Amino acid sequence: MELLDNLALGFSTALLIQNVLYCFVGVLLGTAVGVLPGIGPTATVAMLLPITFNFEPVTALIMLAGIYYGAQYGGSTTAILINLPGESSAAVTALDGHEMARQGRAGAALATAAIGSFIAGTVSTVVLAVAAPPLARVALQFGAAEYFSLVLLGLIVSIALARGTALKALAMIFLGVLLGTVGQDIYTGTPRFTFDQRELYGGIDFVSVAVGMFGVAEILRNLENEQTRTAIVTKVKNLWPTREDRRRIAGPILRGTGLGAALGVLPGGGHVLASFTSYAVEKRISKRQQEFGHGAIEGVAGPESANNAAAQTSFIPLLTLGLPAHPVMALMIGAFIVHGITPGPNVITEEPALFWGLIASMWIGNVLLVLLNLPLIGLWVRMLRIPYQVLFPMIVLFASIGTYSLGFNAYDVYAIAFFGILGYVLIKCGCEPAPLLLGFVLGPLLEENLRRALIISRGDASVFLTRPISAVLLVLALAALVVAVLPTIRKRREVVFTEED
Amino acid sequence: MERRRSFPDVLAGGMFILIGGAFVVGALGYELGTPLRMGPGAFPVLVGALVAALGLAIVVKGLIAGEVAEFGPVPWRAIAVIVLAVMFFGFTVRGLGFVPTSAVTALLTTLASTRVRPLMAVAVAAGLTLAATLIFVVGLQLRIPLWGPWLGF
Numbered sequence: 001m002e003l004l005d006n007l008a009l010g011f012s013t014a015l016l017i018q019n020v021l022y023c024f025v026g027v028l029l030g031t032a033v034g035v036l037p038g039i040g041p042t043a044t045v046a047m048l049l050p051i052t053f054n055f056e057p058v059t060a061l062i063m064l065a066g067i068y069y070g071a072q073y074g075g076s077t078t079a080i081l082i083n084l085p086g087e088s089s090a091a092v093t094a095l096d097g098h099e100m101a102r103q104g105r106a107g108a109a110l111a112t113a114a115i116g117s118f119i120a121g122t123v124s125t126v127v128l129a130v131a132a133p134p135l136a137r138v139a140l141q142f143g144a145a146e147y148f149s150l151v152l153l154g155l156i157v158s159i160a161l162a163r164g165t166a167l168k169a170l171a172m173i174f175l176g177v178l179l180g181t182v183g184q185d186i187y188t189g190t191p192r193f194t195f196d197q198r199e200l201y202g203g204i205d206f207v208s209v210a211v212g213m214f215g216v217a218e219i220l221r222n223l224e225n226e227q228t229r230t231a232i233v234t235k236v237k238n239l240w241p242t243r244e245d246r247r248r249i250a251g252p253i254l255r256g257t258g259l260g261a262a263l264g265v266l267p268g269g270g271h272v273l274a275s276f277t278s279y280a281v282e283k284r285i286s287k288r289q290q291e292f293g294h295g296a297i298e299g300v301a302g303p304e305s306a307n308n309a310a311a312q313t314s315f316i317p318l319l320t321l322g323l324p325a326h327p328v329m330a331l332m333i334g335a336f337i338v339h340g341i342t343p344g345p346n347v348i349t350e351e352p353a354l355f356w357g358l359i360a361s362m363w364i365g366n367v368l369l370v371l372l373n374l375p376l377i378g379l380w381v382r383m384l385r386i387p388y389q390v391l392f393p394m395i396v397l398f399a400s401i402g403t404y405s406l407g408f409n410a411y412d413v414y415a416i417a418f419f420g421i422l423g424y425v426l427i428k429c430g431c432e433p434a435p436l437l438l439g440f441v442l443g444p445l446l447e448e449n450l451r452r453a454l455i456i457s458r459g460d461a462s463v464f465l466t467r468p469i470s471a472v473l474l475v476l477a478l479a480a481l482v483v484a485v486l487p488t489i490r491k492r493r494e495v496v497f498t499e500e501d
Numbered sequence: 502m503e504r505r506r507s508f509p510d511v512l513a514g515g516m517f518i519l520i521g522g523a524f525v526v527g528a529l530g531y532e533l534g535t536p537l538r539m540g541p542g543a544f545p546v547l548v549g550a551l552v553a554a555l556g557l558a559i560v561v562k563g564l565i566a567g568e569v570a571e572f573g574p575v576p577w578r579a580i581a582v583i584v585l586a587v588m589f590f591g592f593t594v595r596g597l598g599f600v601p602t603s604a605v606t607a608l609l610t611t612l613a614s615t616r617v618r619p620l621m622a623v624a625v626a627a628g629l630t631l632a633a634t635l636i637f638v639v640g641l642q643l644r645i646p647l648w649g650p651w652l653g654f
Contacts, residue, residue: 051641165568171517171555178524178548185531185541192541193527216583223579223613389617390625393610396583397603397629400590405643413591417584424580428572429513447544459537 010356026063030070041071042327043215057339062361089307096299116305120257121366124312135320139345144453149473166484176439199411212419213433252302260309271310278306330441507567517556524549579613598649604630
């Protein structure tokens, strides 16, 4: 069987001692930043990215991926224990998980989250291994026109990542694309928007954008009104769920896994969508609807499985098409490029050990996460007591050192301050930073393929509509745009109606 | 229908108009080319105009039916101190070297919090400098001199 051969290759790569070690470091760091409020996986990956440049490419990517799904895990721990979701997708877990913790069943909630995540992670790793190769083969047929339409679709779908209105998210995406044009033009070499500063010829480094928008801006938000943090749950006991619990969580875990694995493939925000959908489904089909919101264990099992399954399958668009589904993956694209690998359908044939090694490492990472989380839960609870006055200087200092070490270029460091303030003001105005980062990373791809497609078609813009795959992708993009705009229209109408009453 | 003006929405839209417009003006200075061979200016002009148009829509919507009601408090002290700390790092790391620059950057940053006590600030700065030196220079072999030429080394 080809699949088994591939997985054998993957595990032989992932089980190399340095890869297991850095996978462990990745999930450990990921859990830590998922637990700690005020620092997220995007800022962490951005800070650590320069360090990984010295590693083997596969080792670097294994560690960065570990930080990503480790953070999804850690985020649910704080959601359950202190009602503070570390990641947006854990917001649903807080509804019933924290309620369980207040009823003294924190242990059962944490164990359910861990078991659900592990099962979901295992299943969706297999899904990833089965689904990725055929998709990559399809993607190999893609020309410039198809890629342009695909990138556009990915950008539009990423509106789902943002909480604000679709209009603002759209503006943020294209602001990101615009900022991505700074630097030398790829076709003519003309320096654009560089103010004659040689340091800007290479463009703005995306690490500076990410650290500024997600690290510094977040610190400024937190310093607005400083409060002493309150730790609520002190002791966690009775980890193992009862027989009744085990019976109740089996269904939600399986349904959540299926939903998450399917929705995670959508470029942009699939994991958030998955956990919300799973919660809605569980609530609808449950015989105990009134328990939801008051500590129903199904409300933890379903969304947690869904969000972890989606976290794994969201690597499918990254590995087969080179499209990031999350800001962390946008940074991983940067890691691919630094190591001289173009992310996309060619990775699977040109770097099979890297491709399958990364997939196999995700399963190993899930095993490590269970081992890390259940016995060490006390340690994570204690980490919540680290005062913020220690944390934020650490973020600022490490961010400065990390971005400087990229190319020993002081402009990269100044850019942190610039994007920190820009990001802060935009966040205050209700504009989320995630779409901007995706636009920034994908913008150059968008421009390159637009121009190449027009050269190939001799300047005929209808090529995007006459080639069938491209046309389908554009229709999907349009549909996604309409869907994203619709709820705001509906909400507006509701507002109008209530005011008339 | 009652109008709900939103200052933050108008501000956000204004920023998009300003930045988008600036890129359009800047890009018009580069060759635009033809659809067959787009010049370096064409794509930024298109995207800049799009950003400005979206900004205009946000402003209009903010004047009619705003969503973000208040801008909220602004931590001026934190903004000033963190910008200063980051600029200091970029400006002096080559001249002063890794250790002094890290120490001053960390110390400056701790001052961003209004609750910090002097003794704690010094302790945090010293601890972070030590940690950063061990992690980045000793552990990861980052090629930045510990003490820079401005100090006579």
